[in-house]
Amino acid sequence: MGFKVFISADMEGISGVVHSEHTSRSGKEHDYARKLMTSEVNAAIEGALNAGASEIIVNDSHGTMRNILIDQLNPKAKLLTGSPKLLSMMQGIDSTFNAVFFIGYHAKSGTRIGVLDHTISGRVISDIVINGVSVGEVGINAAIAGYFNVPVVLVTGDNSVINEARRLLGDIESVVVKRAVGRYAALCLHPNIVHEKIREAAQRALERLSDFKPFRFNSPVKVEVTFANSGMAEMAELIPGVQRVDGKKVSFMHKDYLIAFKILRAMIYLASTVL
Ligand SMILES: [Zn+2]
CATH class of the missing domain: 3.30.1360.130 (Dipeptide transport protein)
Structure with a gap:
């Protein structure tokens, strides 16, 4: 029996993406950003397959949640597309999964230097604090995985979201695909380099699965x-x-x-x- 992997894929943390022209439906560069996003997700899928994953679900987690180009997605994965979904960026997760990857994630609202930082809704939310800790989508969604006893083992995005993830989740696998220079600027790695790094990190994460613990907030x-x-x-x-x-x-x-x-x-x- 191989691993069952859940991938939640966002767009703000994809290399090359720095502006709403990329991330919003009406943006002129949106279709190009969808292509970049699909390729980074494919790299994660390939890494998971190399490590022996037998089932991979990709949940499109950005905006309309209709971004990933299905005909360009690795056919070994299934795509959960569209919105709204009750569990939003984590729809589809359950206790049968072995591991969760967050691909293309971004820093929480209010991060000093983080590409397109926000928490769930940039227009509505200024801050979310759970059990005394200010958290972004990484923490909120990792705790949904943790609720089902599944650990987050890989996070990719800019350096600021990786710092945020490591502070909260510990020694997970991660790939910094770009260095944030400001909210709308980043020093980006070439997609070919990014894909290689994500492929390797995804494989490594599943090879050391026993190192990771599910993340939870104490109840209540x-x-x-x-x-x-x-x-x-x-x-x-x-x-x-x-x-x-x-x-x-x-x-x-x-x-x-x-x-x-x-x-x-x-x-x-x-x-x-x-x-
Ligand atoms: Zn997003």
């Missing part, structure tokens, strides 16, 4: 969310169990992390209706 989880404006916090306050802390901030607790995540998603949807 306390979630504190700071929104971009007070109108958004007001919408979040509509949800039962959610307390208003101050103008832009709400908080809630739940013993079950997966339910806490769904409450978080619901409040982001509600808040996004406010300008």
Whole structure:
């Protein structure tokens, strides 16, 4: 029996991607960025196959979640495409998987130098703190994998997201595909070099699978969310169990992390209706 691998693929942490012209649906360079993203995901798939993976699910995790070019994807993997999905960037994960890869990930909102830093929604969220720790998509999604007892073993993106991931998850495999120079600028490695590094890191990660532990937040989880404006916090306050802390901030607790995540998603949807 080979490994079962779950890949969550975002776009902001792909080499060459530095602007909304790449990441947004209407951007002139979006189709090119989709191609770059698909190739980096393929490198991770190849590395996993080299290590003996027998089943690979790729969850397209960026924006509309319809980015990866299916005909250019390695045919050994299956693609989960489209949105919304209840578990969003982690839809499809369950306890049958052996390992999770985060490909093309980015730093959390408020990172001083991180390419296209944000947390879930750049327009809505200023900060998310779970059990006292400010976390981005790496932490939030790693804990969903951890909920199902699956470790995150590989993260790729700019140097700032790799620092964030290593602080939280420890000695995981990682590939720095670009060095952040600012929010909209990076020193990027050539795709050929990036692919080789990702292929090797993916293989290495599965070869030392026993080194990794699932990441979890202690129960009950306390979630504190700071929104971009007070109108958004007001919408979040509509949800039962959610307390208003101050103008832009709400908080809630739940013993079950997966339910806490769904409450978080619901409040982001509600808040996004406010300008
Ligand atoms: Zn994204």
